[in-house]
Amino acid sequence: MGKVNQMGKLNTTGEDTSSSPPDSTEESDPLTLLGSMLKEEFISKLLRLDERIPRKKREPITLSAAGKCQRAAMYRIIGAEKHSWGWRQRITLEDGDHAHTQLRKYLKSALHTRKHFRLMDQEKTVSLNVKGIEVRGHIDGRITRICDCSDHQDWPRDTLLEVKTCGPYTWPRFSIGKIPSDYQAQATAYMAAMGITDTLFMVKDKGTGRFEFIPYRLDKVLLEQIFERLGRITRFLRGEGTSPDLAREYGPDSKGYLPFECNYCDFVLKCWKDNNPVKMTTRAVIYKVSKEVFDIPEPIEEKNR
Numbered sequence: 001m002g003k004v005n006q007m008g009k010l011n012t013t014g015e016d017t018s019s020s021p022p023d024s025t026e027e028s029d030p031l032t033l034l035g036s037m038l039k040e041e042f043i044s045k046l047l048r049l050d051e052r053i054p055r056k057k058r059e060p061i062t063l064s065a066a067g068k069c070q071r072a073a074m075y076r077i078i079g080a081e082k083h084s085w086g087w088r089q090r091i092t093l094e095d096g097d098h099a100h101t102q103l104r105k106y107l108k109s110a111l112h113t114r115k116h117f118r119l120m121d122q123e124k125t126v127s128l129n130v131k132g133i134e135v136r137g138h139i140d141g142r143i144t145r146i147c148d149c150s151d152h153q154d155w156p157r158d159t160l161l162e163v164k165t166c167g168p169y170t171w172p173r174f175s176i177g178k179i180p181s182d183y184q185a186q187a188t189a190y191m192a193a194m195g196i197t198d199t200l201f202m203v204k205d206k207g208t209g210r211f212e213f214i215p216y217r218l219d220k221v222l223l224e225q226i227f228e229r230l231g232r233i234t235r236f237l238r239g240e241g242t243s244p245d246l247a248r249e250y251g252p253d254s255k256g257y258l259p260f261e262c263n264y265c266d267f268v269l270k271c272w273k274d275n276n277p278v279k280m281t282t283r284a285v286i287y288k289v290s291k292e293v294f295d296i297p298e299p300i301e302e303k304n305r
């Protein structure tokens with residue numbers, strides 16, 4: 001005799017299928033139909049919201065993007081149309097924002113102390129002058145040593161605190177100190193703006209709620225590279241540079257698959273339009289450069305400059 005699963009259907013194999021998607025025999029089940037209808041309603045609401053709410057206008061060049069591709073900055077400067085992921089992007093980004101807000105609240109109550117160390121400057125704007133242009137960013141916080149006691153006198157006076165959340169795939173590496181390169185660049189730019197050399201990343205695994213504090217120190221070679229990249233972008237912003245200076249910083253592998261940085265870039269279709277990007281359906285968001293045409297955007301125009 002088989003089991004009855006949560007959908008109230010007899011499972012003749014005795015297999016637990018309560019978490020599996022409904023199969024074709026369940027297509028006429030009223031509860032399954034209700035679930036499908038609710039899903040449709042939910043997505044259509046999200047799509048309407050996506051159309052109505054204007055996207056936050058971001059500055060074309062920020063310290064948080066210090067390690068990101070210079071060509072993406074160029075597209076932002078010329079006002080190129082972004083490639084939207086629609087409602088999934090909206091939900092994913094909002095998830096990250098909520099997780100951040102939650103951690104900020106707990107950090108504030110836990111670390112606004114008078115005992116040796118204190119959290120200051122949450123969400124403070126900091127800036128770096130790059131070839132005459134102020135490039136700004138917002139730090140998550142600064143941990144200040146407020147004591148000179150013998151136990152802590154050799155510890156840093158000021159430490160940048162950067163809060164990051166990650167998924168279960170990134171957590172195993174990040175939690176043991178393998179910090180993603182764009183986060184290293186972001187922290188390096190912030191430390192330079194603050195005139196300090198120490199950072200702690202507070203990293204939370206969104207899947208399990210585990211967290212760690214990961215140390216990171218200013219890297220002078222990386223800082224030089226950041227100034228060079230930001231310098232090329234500010235030159236372009238002032239109309240002194242040309243777009244070949246802002247070459248793509250990433251490219252496809254030998255099989256034609258684009259890397260993570262491109263797959264999650266707002267301008268992936270614009271950037272690779274001449275290489276016929278095709279969205280692969282077997283993976284989450286992967287583009288492959290091939291001969292089939294998926295959705296070729298308009299040519300890049302600098303009309304909005």
Ligand code: SF4
Nearest residue numbers: 069072248262265271
């Ligand atoms: S698609 Fe890739 S190479 Fe092009 S701008 Fe984005 S990150 Fe840079």
